[in-house]
Amino acid sequence: MTYVGQSASAAQQGTGERATVKDVAAAYVGLTKPRVIELLLLTTVPVMFYAARGVPDLGLVVATVLGGTFSAGSASVFNCVYDRDIDEQMRRTRRRALPRHIVSARAALVFGFVLAIASTVILYVWVNPLSALLSVLANAFYVFGYTMLLKRRTTQNIVWGGIAGCFPALIGWTAVTGSLSWTPVVLFLVVFFWTPPHTWALALRYREDYANVDVPMLPVVKPAHEVGKQIVVYSWVMVATSLLLWPVADTSLFYPVAASVLGAVFLVEAHRMWRRTRGTEDLSVIQPMRLFHTSNLYLSLLFVAVAIDPLLAR
Structure with a gap:
């Protein structure tokens, strides 16, 4: 099994081992940073309960969670692509898919855009336009504001870059109420x-x-x-x-x-x-x-x- 977006020989030079289908699937999932997504959804769904003053509509919750998962996942993928140079040098991140060359940067970018488009469509069609807009803004702020602009330039990077992670509270509320x-x-x-x-x-x-x-x-x-x-x-x-x-x-x-x-x-x-x-x-x-x-x-x-x-x- 060759590495996605690479030849078998290039893949072997990168890590010395061949990637199985399971490896590739796990690599794509890993690019979305599932633990971060879990935390973001934990600040979305409870807000929906409070906005509904009880149990919100199950279909609405599913659509919001799915759209939010894809949106947060796409932002994480773009972050992994941009930071692949430093991820390869850090102990905490060197086992990610891109440093290990299991997934190519081009394939990861395509994956990120697919997730971003899917999340926007889901939230726009099955939730509401305001929630979709907030999701796009959060994604853009994380990628352009934090990853590309702030992270490597200032000690206040996560203070202001962390704004992107605050949006799920707004999205959960607007999903139910349609307003802020x-x-x-x-x-x-x-x-x-x-x-x-x-x-x-x-x-x-x-x-x-x-x-x-x-x-x-x-x-x-x-x-x-x-x-x-x-x-x-x-x-x-x-x-x-x-x-x-x-x-x-x-x-x-x-x-x-x-x-x-x-x-x-x-x-x-x-x-x-x-x-x-x-x-x-x-x-x-x-x-x-x-x-x-x-x-x-x-x-x-x-x-x-x-x-x-x-x-x-x-």
């Missing part, structure tokens, strides 16, 4: 302020990788203690923003209680990591992945609370 309001904007901002602590914790773990490829992530250009301080600041703003949903959206008491408990757990872990950075750059002491995994759990449970709240109110 302050409720999804608050949730948009929660994800916005969540992104730096989440990403900087991961970047701390892989800062040598980023340094080796000249990507100026904050942990590359600032000492760990300063990174920890920034994480704490963003964490406090994130938790405060999450509590704004109570008065803005007139939730039941369940949501602010859940948001307060989850926020307290997150803040404790953020402060603990900051304390561990005092006087050391040793990652085995700092343990940034503890905060990274806590951030995933926090966002997941917070949006589950968003979905549950209207069900309890009924």
